[in-house]
Amino acid sequence: MAPQTLSTQTIYTGRIFDVRLDTVSENHIEYTREIVVHKGSAVIVPLFEDGTVMLVRQYRHAAGEYMLEVPAGSLESEEDPATCARRELEEEVGLRAEKLEKLTEFYVSPGFVTEKMHLFLATGLDHVGQKLEADELIDVERLSLPEIRSMIADGRICDAKTIIGVLLLSSGI
Numbered sequence: 001m002a003p004q005t006l007s008t009q010t011i012y013t014g015r016i017f018d019v020r021l022d023t024v025s026e027n028h029i030e031y032t033r034e035i036v037v038h039k040g041s042a043v044i045v046p047l048f049e050d051g052t053v054m055l056v057r058q059y060r061h062a063a064g065e066y067m068l069e070v071p072a073g074s075l076e077s078e079e080d081p082a083t084c085a086r087r088e089l090e091e092e093v094g095l096r097a098e099k100l101e102k103l104t105e106f107y108v109s110p111g112f113v114t115e116k117m118h119l120f121l122a123t124g125l126d127h128v129g130q131k132l133e134a135d136e137l138i139d140v141e142r143l144s145l146p147e148i149r150s151m152i153a154d155g156r157i158c159d160a161k162t163i164i165g166v167l168l169l170s171s172g173i
Contacts, residue, residue, distance in 0.1 A: 006030065016074060017115075038108075038115035042085035043072040045103075045165040046095055046122045053148060053166070054093050054125075057139045068141065068151070069159040070166075072117070081105075081118035089122055091131045093140055098124025103168050108160070119165055145170055 003026035011034075012019040018037040023030060046054040053070070060067045073088035075081060082100055089095050101121045108115045132138060143151075148166050151157040157166075 001027075034112060036113040036115070038113060039075045039077065039079075040081065040114075040116045040118065041072050041074050042081045042088055043070055043117050043119045043161045043165060044085050044089045044093075044097075044100075044122050045070050045120070045169055046089060046093060046097070046125055047169065048125055048142070049123075052142045052144050053169075054095065055141050055143060055148070055162070056092055057141060058137060067159050068157050069162040072161055082120065085118070085120045085122070090128060091133070092136070092138055094128055094130035095122070095125045096128050097122035098126070103165070106164065117161055119161070119168070121169065 003024050006023040006025050008020050008022045010018055010020045016038070020035050020037055022033045022035055024033060048054070055068050056071050057066055057068050059065070071088055071092040073084060073092065075084045082102070085100055086097065089097060099122070101123075103119045103121055105116055105118045107113070108117060130138070130140075145166065148157065148162075149170060152163050152166060157163065
């Protein structure tokens with residue numbers, strides 16, 4: 001028998017995510033879980049014809065460091081992931097894609113976060129200029145796949161969505 005949610009209470013409402021407290025019953029045992037509720041996000045691997053990929057470098061406060069990663073962004077309410085991917089690609093990186101192909105989707109950390117990431121490959125890229133929001137301080141870097149794989153291997157890139165995207169792309173999926 002599947003677990004049942006007995007009650008749910010929103011204990012924090014934020015701009016990017018909410019937090020709720022759920023009481024669950026499973027096999028006659030009751031327990032509580034704190035859940036971070038996120039609308040989901042789109043992740044984009046922008047691949048140029050020469051085999052290079054455009055990455056973004058930005059400060060990630062939770063990690064306490066600048067990170068190099070593929071562009072991504074949160075879904076707006078009821079937004080289609082592909083629409084979000086196209087919007088974020090243009091806003092963060094200043095590119096438009098002729099072709100957008102969904103590679104996969106995955107949960108960030110399903111033990112406590114509802115966020116599902118939708119991973120896309122973007123090709124046929126045209127530069128249109130970044131459209132950053134006031135609090136987005138983003139630099140872009142264009143690197144080859146071997147360079148990126150080397151940076152993953154030695155820990156210079158440690159962002160999960162980037163690792164997943166680059167490894168899927170490198171494996172030919």
